[in-house]
Amino acid sequence: xxxxxxxxxxxxxxAFAEPSVEVMHFWTSGGxxxxxxxxxxxxxxxxxxxxxxxxxxxxxxxAKTALQARIASGNPPxxxxxxxxTITDWAAEGMLGNVDALAEAQxxxxxxxxxxxxxxxxxxxxxxxxxxxxxxxMIWASKAAFDKIGAAHPTTWEELNALAPKFLEAxxxxxxxxxxxxxxxxxxxxxxxxxxxxxxxxxxxxxxDDATLRGPEMVAVFAQMAALRGMVDANFPGRxxxxxxxxxxxxxxxxxxxxxxxxxxxxxxxxxxxxxxxxIPVPKAKGDxxxxxxxxxxxxxxxxxxxxxxxxxxxxxxMDPAVQIAFNQAKGAIPARTDIDLSAMDTCAQATxxxxxxxxxxxxxxxxxxxxxxxxxxxxxxxxxxxxxxxxSDQTPEEAATALAxxxxxAR
Amino acid sequence: MATxxxxxxxLQDWLPKLVLAPSFAVTLLxxxxxxxxxxxxxxxxxxxxxxxxxxxFENYEKLFALxxxxxxxxxxxxxxxxxxxxxxxxxxxxxxxxxxxxxxEGVLRPIYLYPMALSFIVTGTAWxxxxxxxxxxxxxxxxxxxxxxxxxxxxxGEMALYxxxxxxxWQTSGFVMAMFLAGLRGIDNEILKxxxxxxxxxxxxxxxxxxPLLRPAFLSAFVILSHLxxxxxxxxxxxxxxxxxxATEMPATFMYSYTFTRNxxxxxxxxxxxxxxxxxxxxxxYLYAELKEKK
Numbered sequence: 016x017x018x019x020x021x022x023x024x025x026x027x028x029x030a031f032a033e034p035s036v037e038v039m040h041f042w043t044s045g046g047x048x049x050x051x052x053x054x055x056x057x058x059x060x061x062x063x064x065x066x067x068x069x070x071x072x073x074x075x076x077x078a079k080t081a082l083q084a085r086i087a088s089g090n091p092p093x094x095x096x097x098x099x100x101t102i103t104d105w106a107a108e109g110m111l112g113n114v115d116a117l118a119e120a121q122x123x124x125x126x127x128x129x130x131x132x133x134x135x136x137x138x139x140x141x142x143x144x145x146x147x148x149x150x151x152x153m154i155w156a157s158k159a160a161f162d163k164i165g166a167a168h169p170t171t172w173e174e175l176n177a178l179a180p181k182f183l184e185a186x187x188x189x190x191x192x193x194x195x196x197x198x199x200x201x202x203x204x205x206x207x208x209x210x211x212x213x214x215x216x217x218x219x220x221x222x223x224d225d226a227t228l229r230g231p232e233m234v235a236v237f238a239q240m241a242a243l244r245g246m247v248d249a250n251f252p253g254r255x256x257x258x259x260x261x262x263x264x265x266x267x268x269x270x271x272x273x274x275x276x277x278x279x280x281x282x283x284x285x286x287x288x289x290x291x292x293x294x295i296p297v298p299k300a301k302g303d304x305x306x307x308x309x310x311x312x313x314x315x316x317x318x319x320x321x322x323x324x325x326x327x328x329x330x331x332x333x334m335d336p337a338v339q340i341a342f343n344q345a346k347g348a349i350p351a352r353t354d355i356d357l358s359a360m361d362t363c364a365q366a367t368x369x370x371x372x373x374x375x376x377x378x379x380x381x382x383x384x385x386x387x388x389x390x391x392x393x394x395x396x397x398x399x400x401x402x403x404x405x406x407x408s409d410q411t412p413e414e415a416a417t418a419l420a421x422x423x424x425x426a427r
Numbered sequence: 428m429a430t431x432x433x434x435x436x437x438l439q440d441w442l443p444k445l446v447l448a449p450s451f452a453v454t455l456l457x458x459x460x461x462x463x464x465x466x467x468x469x470x471x472x473x474x475x476x477x478x479x480x481x482x483x484f485e486n487y488e489k490l491f492a493l494x495x496x497x498x499x500x501x502x503x504x505x506x507x508x509x510x511x512x513x514x515x516x517x518x519x520x521x522x523x524x525x526x527x528x529x530x531x532e533g534v535l536r537p538i539y540l541y542p543m544a545l546s547f548i549v550t551g552t553a554w555x556x557x558x559x560x561x562x563x564x565x566x567x568x569x570x571x572x573x574x575x576x577x578x579x580x581x582x583x584g585e586m587a588l589y590x591x592x593x594x595x596x597w598q599t600s601g602f603v604m605a606m607f608l609a610g611l612r613g614i615d616n617e618i619l620k621x622x623x624x625x626x627x628x629x630x631x632x633x634x635x636x637x638x639p640l641l642r643p644a645f646l647s648a649f650v651i652l653s654h655l656x657x658x659x660x661x662x663x664x665x666x667x668x669x670x671x672x673x674a675t676e677m678p679a680t681f682m683y684s685y686t687f688t689r690n691x692x693x694x695x696x697x698x699x700x701x702x703x704x705x706x707x708x709x710x711x712x713y714l715y716a717e718l719k720e721k722k
Contacts, residue, residue: 076687076688079687079688080687080688083475083476083687086476087476087477104475104690105475108475108476194670194671195668195670196669196670196672196673249560249579249582250559250560250561250582251582252581252582252587252670252671252672253555253581253582253667253668253670253671391690392688392689392690393474393689393690393691395689396684396685396688396689396691397689400494400495400673403670403672403673404672404673406672407584407670407671407672407674408584408672418494422494425489425492425493426691
């Protein structure tokens with residue numbers, strides 16, 4: 016009797032001989048956690064144990080440090096949320112496994128746009144599984160504020176700049192901005208694409224061409240940044256981005272330039288796209304454009320069969336069309352797959368998805384600079400220093416372009 | 428009997444060493460071992476993970492060419508000077524006032540000492556809110572009717588550094604006071620009485636006798652405050668996040684961002700070595716003087 020109960024106890028212990036997957040991430044805010052929950056539910060339903068390893072801290076810096084420590088101790092997680100060149104860096108270190116067989120069987124090549132494949136299929140191997148695509152060059156506009164001054168949404172920089180005095184007259188802050196270095200970097204890339212165009216963006220921020228970085232187009236980009244600097248309130252330094260979003264939701268400010276993760280803040284505040292706010296792309300002076308940021312979970316090489324099985328189930332769950340929809344409804348992004356029906360998603364997401372498809376074909380979809388897709392962390396860090404220094408001082412646009420080029424040259 | 432006594436003596440000789448051995452080994456490895464490791468890393472081309480490709484002094488050259496590092500050095504110099512001076516002066520003043528055999532000293536002392544019990548993160552966050560013009564002091568003054576009141580240092584790149592000094596002084600001066608108070612209590616009353624009989628005024632008493640006798644307390648205060656200043660990381664992160672822009676970048680925040688978020692481990696390690704050498708430049712003469720006195 017006793018022997019039997021002990022046997023039963025042993026059998027009931029799930030610690031071994033069962034597929035499992037450990038996911039390390041920094042998706043700890045409400046919407047993000049809900050999004051990941053959609054993947055987790057699917058994985059758990061397949062009989063795989065899910066070990067959650069969240070490391071709080073919005074930009075993922077702390078998570079990155081924690082990951083480095085785990086790798087150094089020879090204990091990498093099965094899957095890790097990483098952005099852009101961090102993925103290529105770890106792939107180059109030979110630390111990442113792949114799910115090529117699964118991708119082949121499920122036809123990922125046809126389902127994903129090139130922009131996404133660039134950051135998940137490294138050297139011909141699917142080392143990372145994409146959950147979503149974010150657009151970073153977005154303006155979040157308060158309908159109440161625009162109604163108050165009776166203006167239409169700006170489609171050119173001139174229109175946008177002309178709106179500022181009208182908003183100020185009406186007692187509305189034209190631009191809600193959080194003065195933290197990373198937010199200024201995202202604003203910069205949106206302006207760089209908007210003012211300079213996709214070719215300039217690629218030459219300056221992907222190829223890091225020195226002459227382009229110092230050139231007149233970059234000066235024009237900083238001149239527009241200076242115009243935006245004149246639209247923010249005096250209290251902007253150090254403000255968190257979601258507090259800047261709140262200024263738009265409560266009508267205190269008219270616009271915010273921020274990636275589409277801001278949508279979660281609007282949704283949480285009970286606002287509806289179209290009725291309460293509008294999501295419009297940042298004006299484009301030279302042709303169309305789209306700055307994208309790919310979210311994906313990268314897979315570290317595992318040797319145990321159960322853990323490999325866990326990774327495959329995870330990958331398959333992420334790519335499941337229903338999960339992609341549920342995930343991105345909560346996260347505010349658009350699905351990485353382009354072959355699924357988006358009628359269940361809101362108008363913002365549908366518009367972003369259409370824009371990505373057309374820009375992907377036209378070659379005007381560019382990877383985010385601030386999110387370390389276009390360049391590595393060292394270059395982006397150095398450039399961010401120069402950008403934030405400009406935004407928080409009285410430097411001229413010419414000085415800023417020189418400082419940016421010098422900083423990037425030193426970090427390469 | 429003899430052997431037993433021998434065993435006892437041997438054990439007595441060895442026991443302290445045995446008991447201390449684990450902590451000694453741990454300290455040796457995790458403090459001095461990793462200091463050595465950091466020094467080694469500072470001469471390598473390590474980026475994301477430690478790599479042992481030698482680059483000589485290249486990291487140090489790059490480090491001192493970086494404008495962010497120059498800002499950090501200037502900031503720490505201003506911060507440390509103001510922080511150490513103001514803390515010492517306020518601490519000494521509070522200690523002398525509290526030492527006047529006043530009523531309620533037992534209540535006042537912990538009130539001044541209490542901020543030290545808070546972590547720098549809490550201090551930083553509280554002061555960030557208090558100094559924020561939109562929600563803190565300025566807003567309250569405006570609500571009370573003082574419309575022209577303006578205090579926007581924390582949003583001003585030129586002045587933000589001084590808000591860190593304010594918060595840090597608030598946090599630590601009570602602790603410095605406690606050190607001076609202990610020093611004051613250690614002074615022999617006979618000396619003071621003798622001086623009073625000789626007709627020394629209160630001012631002369633403090634200037635000529637008490638403050639010179641407090642020399643050891645000054646030294647300890649200086650050493651503790653200077654290493655707190657050089658390590659200052661959490662307070663800066665909580666209060667200004669290194670901003671506005673990068674106006675309040677400190678060597679410690681610089682080291683963290685280069686080592687862990689920008690994949691420039693070599694440069695980060697070299698900045699850590701410079702910080703260590705700065706602390707050593709302060710500590711070594713102090714330790715030397717202390718050890719010399721004991722001989």
